[in-house]
Amino acid sequence: MKSLEELNELKEKVQKDLNTRKSEGKPKVIVGMGTCGIAAGARKIMQALLDEINKRDLDVIVSQTGCIGMCEKEPLVDVKLPGKDRITYGRVTEEDAQRIIVEHVVNGNIVEDLVEAKLEE
Ligand code: FES
Secondary structure: OOOHHHHHHHHHHHHHHHHHHHHOOOOEEEEEOOHHHHHOOHHHHHHHHHHHHHHOOOOOEEEEEOOOOOHHHOOOEEEEOOOOOEEEEOOOOHHHHHHHHHHHHHOOOOOHHHEEEEEOO
16 A cells, blocks of 8 residues: 555656656747846747737647846747757847747748757757
């Protein structure tokens, strides 16, 4: 017989595995929400991304991350399409956020003029 604690641990583990599996194969959009990101307007950018995603009814995982170490480039938005490099966009405005969703997430074309970094798969 397992203790309640062990059962809870097991439940958490299963839930985590499920979440990981559900997010596999889906486009991911990650917003830098460290102190400097927020100071640079990351909340507005997050909202603009979510509005565009909802408007188009897209199946995209949106998450946030902390400090990425590029303060002066905030707000930062990363896009990771399945099987593709992770692209970091910098100094993103609300209009840029829309472009990133339409051009990159929907059409698969990197928005070259906004790219700060590429992380290979
Ligand atoms: S606090 Fe700005 S990049 Fe870390």
